[in-house]
Amino acid sequence: MIELEGIEKTYESGSVTTPVLRGVSFRVEPGEYVAIMGASGTGKSTLMNVLGCLDKPTAGRYRLDGVDVVELDDDELSHLRNDKIGFVFQQFHLLQRTTALKNVMLPLIYAGEFPDDAEERAEDSLVAVGLSDRMTYRPSELSGGQQQRVAIARALVTAPEMILADEPTGNLDSRSGLEVMAIFKRLNRQGRTIILVTHDEDVAEHADRIIVLHDGTVAEDRRVDEPRDAEHEKQLALREETAE
Amino acid sequence: MRLSRIAGEGIRALGINKLRTFFMMAGTIVGVAALVVIMAVGKGTERRIMKRVQNFGPRAMMLIAGGGKDMPPPDMSVTTLTLADAEAVRNAIDGLEVVSPMAWRFQINVKHEANQYQAVVWGVEPSWHKAWDWYPVEGEGITDDDVATMARVCVIGRTIQRELFGDRDPVGERIYINNVALTVQGVLEERGTSGMGGDFDARVILPITTAMRRVMNVDYVGAVRIITRDPALMAQQAEAIRELMRERHHITPPREDDFRIVTAEIIAEIARGTSGTLSMLLVALAGLSLLVGGVVLMNILLISVAERTQEIGLRRAVGATRRDVFVQFLAESLAVTILGTVLGSLAGFGVSLALPRLTPIVAVPSWEPFLLALVFALLVGTFFGVQPARRAARLRPVEALR
Numbered sequence: 001m002i003e004l005e006g007i008e009k010t011y012e013s014g015s016v017t018t019p020v021l022r023g024v025s026f027r028v029e030p031g032e033y034v035a036i037m038g039a040s041g042t043g044k045s046t047l048m049n050v051l052g053c054l055d056k057p058t059a060g061r062y063r064l065d066g067v068d069v070v071e072l073d074d075d076e077l078s079h080l081r082n083d084k085i086g087f088v089f090q091q092f093h094l095l096q097r098t099t100a101l102k103n104v105m106l107p108l109i110y111a112g113e114f115p116d117d118a119e120e121r122a123e124d125s126l127v128a129v130g131l132s133d134r135m136t137y138r139p140s141e142l143s144g145g146q147q148q149r150v151a152i153a154r155a156l157v158t159a160p161e162m163i164l165a166d167e168p169t170g171n172l173d174s175r176s177g178l179e180v181m182a183i184f185k186r187l188n189r190q191g192r193t194i195i196l197v198t199h200d201e202d203v204a205e206h207a208d209r210i211i212v213l214h215d216g217t218v219a220e221d222r223r224v225d226e227p228r229d230a231e232h233e234k235q236l237a238l239r240e241e242t243a244e
Numbered sequence: 245m246r247l248s249r250i251a252g253e254g255i256r257a258l259g260i261n262k263l264r265t266f267f268m269m270a271g272t273i274v275g276v277a278a279l280v281v282i283m284a285v286g287k288g289t290e291r292r293i294m295k296r297v298q299n300f301g302p303r304a305m306m307l308i309a310g311g312g313k314d315m316p317p318p319d320m321s322v323t324t325l326t327l328a329d330a331e332a333v334r335n336a337i338d339g340l341e342v343v344s345p346m347a348w349r350f351q352i353n354v355k356h357e358a359n360q361y362q363a364v365v366w367g368v369e370p371s372w373h374k375a376w377d378w379y380p381v382e383g384e385g386i387t388d389d390d391v392a393t394m395a396r397v398c399v400i401g402r403t404i405q406r407e408l409f410g411d412r413d414p415v416g417e418r419i420y421i422n423n424v425a426l427t428v429q430g431v432l433e434e435r436g437t438s439g440m441g442g443d444f445d446a447r448v449i450l451p452i453t454t455a456m457r458r459v460m461n462v463d464y465v466g467a468v469r470i471i472t473r474d475p476a477l478m479a480q481q482a483e484a485i486r487e488l489m490r491e492r493h494h495i496t497p498p499r500e501d502d503f504r505i506v507t508a509e510i511i512a513e514i515a516r517g518t519s520g521t522l523s524m525l526l527v528a529l530a531g532l533s534l535l536v537g538g539v540v541l542m543n544i545l546l547i548s549v550a551e552r553t554q555e556i557g558l559r560r561a562v563g564a565t566r567r568d569v570f571v572q573f574l575a576e577s578l579a580v581t582i583l584g585t586v587l588g589s590l591a592g593f594g595v596s597l598a599l600p601r602l603t604p605i606v607a608v609p610s611w612e613p614f615l616l617a618l619v620f621a622l623l624v625g626t627f628f629g630v631q632p633a634r635r636a637a638r639l640r641p642v643e644a645l646r
Contacts, residue, residue, distance in 0.1 A: 055640075078560065078568075093555075095555060
């Protein structure tokens, strides 16, 4: 469970203080699929950094799975990220000249206990994103969509509380984007909590719930009546292509 | 376990960018190779010096006719050193085992049939064999009888044997020196390079009486070889001999001595020459190149940290602590210097082995410089690795990922 209460974040540069988040509160239950939406400059990225325990709020309370994040020091935050959060970034952030399998194993290197079955777990993760035949490929030998799927496999390998995806389709063509969204949907249906940060309403509508940020506060928090089904859309697109 | 996994990440990066790794190592390789070669050459030089001292005789002194401080060529015009001087030394100075006068001539033509060779000719007493610890391996040496009868005999060195007789047995054959016929009655054991750098084996020895009266026609000697019983007393004895000789030759300041005394210690000093200061300079240069290599290493690492900011950000995001990042980059730096040390040592070892074949330089490779270089490399790797590693560790994940 994720609980944010009155989260504020203020940046100071010299004598100028810029408030970016001004009291953000919401809860996300385990197994939810939430999109956080907002135009650029609304504090979306800052909120994502706070949620990902990459940055601490100036004020407010953040409890992740019962742990009071604001109280933790830098090392504890590192361990928390390793244990509970799987990141998916817009730019994939894969290690170049390193195989997909090694990339996926990376978080396990920093785990408190290096699992004996690390390689099998990485393989399972790659299978889960449909890349069983690409394990020994390097990022330069993979398409953008495949690279992002490797990144998702990496996020999955530690079996985290939540997957935090920041504009995961931002660098992808629409078809690869749909593939990635289909994977998120599938993972969510298997019980994984997913938080998607995006500026794009079309992407956000894959989620079950949308939180809209505006000017550093929650402007809107609504259920999506009929979330988009990426898998279905993918099939439709495929059918259209074959028809032509 | 976790530490070695994370250090492994740093070492793995070296394999990924091999050219960069090579540039990081270059300074270390050159520095370590230079260090290994210099130390091998130093050791070779020291060994050569020891051998020369050994050849000269660690308990030996030479009282040589002619003044000056430097080594020969001996001054043949000095006629003041006599058999009586040798006798006086024998009687007046305590603790001497052997006092053996010699008459000598250098560059004398020695002939046998059509062959001839420029030899060193020494007229000696039988005690010469003991004084030089140098005995015939074939035939006989110089005897009291030979000296008493002014016998026309000689004993030759290996080089002379080779040059005049080839593979034939020279004992019983005749050679000619200054038109004096001498019968070869022995061949001396091979001895190598002399304390003065000449060929010990290009030598012919005759009874001292034969040499002085028949061959050289002189009434003076060139030198007196003196062996002490106790090397610790040598300096003191040399000084006593000097006083005695000044007295006998009526030398008072400011007149210079008309003789000089060479000891094993002086031989070592001369052999060492300038090699000491030169090798110090070379070691300093090798150290400097290691240091420059370290600075280059640090710069490349700093650039690498800047280039890999996003990678560092990602590692932080998936759970690396600051310490993990620090360890990774320090491990990379250390691995580079250790690998560079190994490669540099191999290169230096190779050069040390090749040097004696291609040049007159003697080099004796050993494992000590490798250990020294490893210690130095670890210091360089740590010293120059800490700064980049710290910079990497200080990156804030939020900014690094941007």
